[in-house]
Amino acid sequence: MLSVILMLGLVSAVWVESDLYRYCAPFLLLQALVTFVRTDERPSIGIMGWLCIAWVVYILLRNAAVFVLTPDMAGGSAEGIYLFPLVYPTLGYAFFLNWQRMPATAWAFLVISLVALLASLEPQTMLSGDRAPLLFHGNPIHASVGAGLIALAAICFGLYLARPGPHHRGLRIGGIALCVIVAGLCFLGIAGAFSKGVWLALLGALPVLFAMVFTERTQLRHWLLLAAVMVAAAIPSVLFYPEISALIAPNIATAVAFVAGATGSGDPLAAVDALIASGNVPFSLHERLMIWMNGWEIWRTNLVLGTGIAWEALWETTSYAGVGYHLMHNGYLEVAVRYGLVGLGFYAVLMVWSLRQAFVCRARGLIPSSALVLYVTATAFFALTMLTNSNNRLAIGESFMLVAAGFGFCCFYRLQLTVEEEEFGSKDANGRADDAY
Numbered sequence: 001m002l003s004v005i006l007m008l009g010l011v012s013a014v015w016v017e018s019d020l021y022r023y024c025a026p027f028l029l030l031q032a033l034v035t036f037v038r039t040d041e042r043p044s045i046g047i048m049g050w051l052c053i054a055w056v057v058y059i060l061l062r063n064a065a066v067f068v069l070t071p072d073m074a075g076g077s078a079e080g081i082y083l084f085p086l087v088y089p090t091l092g093y094a095f096f097l098n099w100q101r102m103p104a105t106a107w108a109f110l111v112i113s114l115v116a117l118l119a120s121l122e123p124q125t126m127l128s129g130d131r132a133p134l135l136f137h138g139n140p141i142h143a144s145v146g147a148g149l150i151a152l153a154a155i156c157f158g159l160y161l162a163r164p165g166p167h168h169r170g171l172r173i174g175g176i177a178l179c180v181i182v183a184g185l186c187f188l189g190i191a192g193a194f195s196k197g198v199w200l201a202l203l204g205a206l207p208v209l210f211a212m213v214f215t216e217r218t219q220l221r222h223w224l225l226l227a228a229v230m231v232a233a234a235i236p237s238v239l240f241y242p243e244i245s246a247l248i249a250p251n252i253a254t255a256v257a258f259v260a261g262a263t264g265s266g267d268p269l270a271a272v273d274a275l276i277a278s279g280n281v282p283f284s285l286h287e288r289l290m291i292w293m294n295g296w297e298i299w300r301t302n303l304v305l306g307t308g309i310a311w312e313a314l315w316e317t318t319s320y321a322g323v324g325y326h327l328m329h330n331g332y333l334e335v336a337v338r339y340g341l342v343g344l345g346f347y348a349v350l351m352v353w354s355l356r357q358a359f360v361c362r363a364r365g366l367i368p369s370s371a372l373v374l375y376v377t378a379t380a381f382f383a384l385t386m387l388t389n390s391n392n393r394l395a396i397g398e399s400f401m402l403v404a405a406g407f408g409f410c411c412f413y414r415l416q417l418t419v420e421e422e423e424f425g426s427k428d429a430n431g432r433a434d435d436a437y
Contacts, residue, residue, distance in 0.1 A: 003028075004098075004104050004108060006024045006027050007024075007095075008109060008112065009023070010024045010025055010028065010402065010403060012024075013395040013396040013398070014146035014147075014149050014150055014396060014399075015113065016116075016135070016137070017139075017394075017395050018395065019395060025087070028098075029087055029090050032090045032094040032097060036090075043093065043412075043413040043416045045089040048349075048350065048412070049088075049409070052085035052088050052350070053085075053086060055082075055085050056086040059082050059083060062308050062339075063079070063308060063309050065308075066308050070310065073309075073310035073314075074310070074313075075310070075312035075313050076311065076312050077326060078393040079338075081392065081398055081401075082338070082339070084398065084401065084402060088350075088405040091402060091406035091409070092406040092410040092413060093410075093413060094406070095406050095409075096410045096414060099414070106153075107175070110153075110157060110178055110179065113153075113154070113186075114178065114185070116135055117182065117185040118185070120133060120135050121133075121185065121192075129242075132189070134189035134190070134192065135147060135189070137396075140195060141193070141197065142396060143193060144189070144195035145198055145201075147189050148186065148201060148381055148385070149378055150182065150186050151182070151183045151186035151187060152209070152374060153374060153378070154179040154180075154182040154183040154186070155179065155209065155225075155226075155229050156371070156374035156377070157370065158175070158179030158180065159225065159370040160370035161175045161176050162222050163368075176225060179225075180225070180228045180232060183232055184232030184235070187235075187236050188235070190236070191236035191237065191239070194247060196247055197384075197385055197387070197388035197389055200388075201381050201382075201385045202233075204380060204384045205377045205380045205381035208376060208377050209373055209377040212373045212376060212377070213373060216369050250281075250282045250285075251285055254275060254285055257280075258275055261274055261275065272293060273293070275289060276290055276293070287323060287329075288329050288330075288388065291327075291328055292329070292333060294315060294318035294320050294323065295328045295337050297319060298314045298315065299333070299337045301314070304340045304341050304342060305339065305340045305342055306335075306336060306338045306339040306343060308339070311337045327393075329389050329390055330386065330388065331385075331386030331387075331392040331397070334390050334393055350408075351379065354404065354407065354408025354409075354411075355375070355379065355408070357412045357415065358372050358375050358407070358408065360411070360415060361415060364418060366411070366415065367414070375407060378400075
């Protein structure tokens with residue numbers, strides 16, 4: 001029960017924007033370390049695990065060099081998140097140890113999500129055309145990202161329950177209904193929160209989900225579930241069509257103007273400067289354009305390695321330093337400004353490696369197809385949300401990256417266990433995917 005509570009706390013950032021996940025993670029890490037020391041069957045962290053350690057050592061040395069050599073340039077904000085890779089292998093081992101508890105965690109996650117959605121949604125505010133609150137975040141955009149992840153989790157757990165299995169028929173039907181309701185409430189809340197970036201991210205992630213389901217040996221019950229999800233998503237789209245159209249149209253016009261300006265002048269940066277100066281750009285996009293230009297000016301001083309924690313001091317020298325924000329509203333630019341192409345490359349390798357572990361695990365029957373679908377679509381969704389917001393340095397982003405990377409290492413350890421069993425002909429103590437989760 002304690003392990004389930006801790007894992008729920010680790011993902012609590014989807015409901016509440018707080019640091020609760022940071023207080024839960026150390027206990028899971030402690031469980032993993034104690035077990036690792038006591039057991040004789042210790043899995044290898046592999047090349048990726050050592051690469052994570054090497055990355056953290058590099059970050060510490062890089063930051064120390066700035067403090068010692070140019071102390072007046074030392075600054076930055078939210079720099080600790082780049083040290084998190086140190087715990088990814090250990091957190092993955094904690095997931096490996098608690099694999100049998102994942103179904104209970106998933107059920108509790110859905111119930112808590114339903115309660116949080118019902119307690120936070122304000123239908124009257126939505127119908128009035130004003131931006132409505134969602135979940136318990138300080139910002140409706142952050143809340144929409146959380147709701148998007150909840151919706152994808154609900155859909156995929158519904159797919160898991162819809163497959164043939166030992167589940168009681170009444171429990172299965174009730175669980176599927178719960179998944180559809182939770183996903184529908186998430187879509188309703190996202191529409192009412194007026195988060196354009198999350199809408200676009202869902203438009204990119206849901207086709208990936210449908211494509212992956214299509215490639216499986218899908219039964220009629222799965223398609224009925226997905227049809228119900230489509231209806232649940234369509235209802236808010238129809239209800240809020242005027243508001244959605246009014247918000248998206250100016251951004252589309254800006255994109256067209258940018259393409260026309262860049263094509264005519266042959267200089268994309270000059271086209272952005274012209275858009276900023278025109279005053280015809282929506283307010284939120286206008287500020288983002290200025291922030292992105294500032295970020296690019298800093299990054300191009302060192303494209304390969306970035307500027308480390310000196311970036312904040314350099315911010316004051318940029319063309320639009322008076323914009324009033326240091327948050328770059330683009331997760332990739334956050335990494336690139338600090339650690340350049342090397343930093344982007346590290347996280348890209350980590351993501352591709354983690355996804356590969358999950359695909360191989362699914363191919364060998366070690367995780368259910370629904371878990372793979374969720375892992376891929378949630379990764380795609382989160383990656384798309386970072387195009388317009390610095391979600392990787394928010395509570396929900398830190399939590400997501402801990403869980404996503406941890407799951408990749410969990411799959412890596414399960415594969416190691418399977419190889420050992422094949423060599424010695426022993427039975428899987430953790431259970432096969434079809435039996436355990």
